[in-house]
Each structure stands twice: as C-alpha cells, then as structure tokens.
Amino acid sequence: METILQVVDLWKHFGGITAVSGYELELPRGEIYGLIGPNGAGKTTVFNLISGVIKPSKGKIIFKGRDITRFRPDQVSTLGLTRTFQNLRLFPSLTVEMNLKIAAHMHARCGFWPTLFNTPFFFREEKAIEERVETILELFGMREFAQEIASNLPYGWQRKLDIARALMCQPEVLLLDEPSAGMNTSEAEDLAHLIETIHGEFRLTMMIVEHRMPFVMGLARKIQVLDYGSVIAFGTPEEIRNDSRVIEAYLGVGDLIA
Numbered sequence: 001m002e003t004i005l006q007v008v009d010l011w012k013h014f015g016g017i018t019a020v021s022g023y024e025l026e027l028p029r030g031e032i033y034g035l036i037g038p039n040g041a042g043k044t045t046v047f048n049l050i051s052g053v054i055k056p057s058k059g060k061i062i063f064k065g066r067d068i069t070r071f072r073p074d075q076v077s078t079l080g081l082t083r084t085f086q087n088l089r090l091f092p093s094l095t096v097e098m099n100l101k102i103a104a105h106m107h108a109r110c111g112f113w114p115t116l117f118n119t120p121f122f123f124r125e126e127k128a129i130e131e132r133v134e135t136i137l138e139l140f141g142m143r144e145f146a147q148e149i150a151s152n153l154p155y156g157w158q159r160k161l162d163i164a165r166a167l168m169c170q171p172e173v174l175l176l177d178e179p180s181a182g183m184n185t186s187e188a189e190d191l192a193h194l195i196e197t198i199h200g201e202f203r204l205t206m207m208i209v210e211h212r213m214p215f216v217m218g219l220a221r222k223i224q225v226l227d228y229g230s231v232i233a234f235g236t237p238e239e240i241r242n243d244s245r246v247i248e249a250y251l252g253v254g255d256l257i258a
C-alpha cells in the first residue's frame, strides 16, 4: 500500500525541553491512524511539525513523495494536507456558511479550484466554493444551520463546523487534534459516525489525536502511543489495549507490570 505521509527521525527541542524525540510515521493512503499519549507527550507538537506551523530541530517529513520538511503551512495545505487545532478556530460572529466560504478563500490557492473549471479564475473559484459549501452542509447535516451565527451553535456543532472548514480545501490527508474534546458521550458518538462518513466520501487519509479511548479505538486501524516525544507502542487497537508499556505510561503502574 502507498505511504502518503512519511516522517523520519523527527526531533523538536524547545529550549531545554525535548518535545519530540525520534518520532517516525508511515501512514498508508486511505487509512485512519490514531495518536494517543498522556498530556504533554508531544502529540500537538507532532501535528504542528507535520503541518509546517513550527520547524523541526531535526528530521524529515515526506508527503506524496515530496520533502515538505521546510514548507510553510499554506504550502503544505496547498499540497493536500490540512489539520484542525485543539482549540476551535471559528469566526464566532459569522454565519456557518461564511465560516466555510472564508476557509476556502484562506486556501485560495488550494489545487482543487483552478483545475476544475474552464472559466475566468474568479468566477470558477466562487462557483466551486459555493458547490463545495453545499456538499459539506449536506454531508454534515448542517443545511438548516447555514445562516446561523457560529457562536450560537451548540458546542458539538461548533466542533463539527471546525472539521467542515478543514474539508473546504479538499485535503487528501486530514489531521484532527482532539476532535471530541469537550463533547458529551452522545455528541462524540455522533462525531465518530461523521468521521466515518467523510473518510469514505472523500477517500481521506486521517490521523486523529484523542484522549477519549473508545472513540479513537473505534475509528483507527492502527494506533501510535506517544510518551515523552517517542512512539512507545504501535499496533491495532486490540494490541494497544493490552500493551504493558501503554498501561504504564498512562497509569504510572510500572512496578506492577515488570
């Protein structure tokens, strides 16, 4: 199977702190992988490095065969890799529809628009964006909220809108940083169904950082466990559940396991 995203020996130091140490990844196209680990393990830093938000101290990031290690976030996004942030980044006083449109305009150079339509650039872009908004509203069951102000939406819907915004650029790889954070159980179950739907619909490759175990175990084909910036375990959800190093990292019961 094709590896769409490869990370080789990735390191990040913040002053005296080593947030990521020798992280590696081979993400096959079309798969959903999970990335779990205790608070401060380096999960968000890994996403920041892959998406170009910060630069690594050392290591290599290869996306679709291209070395993107030193790319800016907009260049990474243009190539087809998008991420969401742990904290919502909506425009709270704008409508749902405007939030989606602005997301597309912020990525105005994303490869999708110019190639599809054979009309002057502005019009073909506007038309493509409007069609994309319609598709996303429908898929997310958000049509009735299209003209609602984002901050008036229930929290679970705001988080969904954040994912919807990320999809406006037609990513091939989507990195989700704690998508179910702050949701109640039924909202999280609902979100899991939605992620399965968009995964199938857009043939997305995904990586999900999560603290909610049933959520990530239900979605991911394979899971990496990060502790102190290194992958300490990698396997199917079943393998991870029974891995003594994982139990130790999470529960601090090393003495009981040895």
Ligand SMILES: Nc1ncnc2c1ncn2[C@@H]1O[C@H](COP(=O)(O)OP(=O)(O)OP(=O)(O)O)[C@@H](O)[C@H]1O
Pocket: 014, 017, 018, 019, 037, 038, 039, 040, 041, 042, 043, 044, 045, 046, 086
């Ligand atoms: N910009 C920064 N400057 C200095 N230290 C940082 C910076 N970003 C992250 N760190 C540190 O790097 C380590 C890893 O942080 P990171 O946010 O990646 O963890 P995380 O696994 O995402 O945690 P959480 O589950 O709480 O979101 C932490 O010790 C954190 O304090």
Ligand SMILES: [Mg+2]
Pocket: 043, 044, 045, 086
């Ligand atoms: Mg984090």
